[in-house]
Amino acid sequence: MGPLIPQEVIGEGWNFFIAFAVGIGFGFVLEQAGFSSSRKLAGVFYGYDVVVLKVFFTAAVTGMLGLLYFSLFGWIDLSMIWVNPTYLWSAIIGGIIMGAGFIIGGFCPGTSVCAAAIGKIDAMVFVGGIAIGIFSFGELYPMIKSLYMAEYLGQVKLSKIFGISQGALTFFVIIAALIMFWIAEIAEKKFPREEY
């Protein structure tokens, strides 16, 4: 049956509406979970608040399980799902830059917009920084193109790299997530902060 739009179950015009609805829902959940606080977000790097780690890994695991079960029931054709192609160096360097921005600014791109929407000045400055970053990336693109394109691995999945089934990989990610949650909570107890 799914994915609905590529299979032409529903029209392409729905793309925007669905994106809008998901976006609103996503922003609402971020705000409800307290992610519009930069202190909470930075907490994951200092160990006093690891809710960010928990939320994102729970979301990933839920998504993985959902897709695999949907595929199992024949509700979705996984071969039609877009897999983001991997450019290894881009991923590593981009990850470092994003991580640094995360610690310094206290937001990630989504949460910054969320926090800006509820009127946080630091988030508005952060969004401005994102805009400057996008602009300079665009301007510098010809210079860094070779680096950007380096080590192209195609649309790989971890399960393929490790040579195991997608289900088995999901199971290992669940185990890894649980271990991480456990360690993270130890860290929470070790580096507590009263008010933030």
Added chain:
Amino acid sequence: MISRIKLTVIFLGLGLIIAFVPENTTKPYRLTASEMLDEVQYGSELIHPDELAEWLIDKDPSIQLIDIRSSDEFEKFHLIGAINIPINQILDDEWADYLDQDIKMNILYSNGTTLAHEAWMISRQLGYENNTVLMGGLNYWTETILNPNKPESTSPDDEIAKYEFRKGASQYFGGSANAQSSSKVSKSKKPIIKRRKKKKKVPDGSC
């Protein structure tokens, strides 16, 4: 605390099940029964031997003949430039690049039309676009192109023109019209078809 343990158990349980369940690799059918019926009734997949003969004589590079019969039959006789995909191998990955592409128009043929139509229907259900069927198969090809019947002298002009074309084509393909061996076997190498990358939309961004 209790709810955490519950959630942990649920996630582990679901993960454990999915780890041991074989992956669902069945592709759902792309066409509904009524869409398929429309296509079959409309008959737009059929290629007339006259059209094919013209393309072959012109050495049209945009067509690819595919012989659906067994490899024995293929060795004995096949049309010029045809490749052999026996129907029992039609789903093999090896052939997917030939059957699922939008560069060349595939023309499937068998002795009659049954096998070719079966192959065509499978390919349609897989969502492949560029496959057609030679009308009447090799039998009709032989009848119309290789051994054309001379129309009555009172036939309309276009009938006679058609016959003239077929007679010429028959000579080109070595049919009985020039009294040569009708089994002109040309060894043809598999032409290479670059697989077209399917355009997909790129959703971006993460958190």
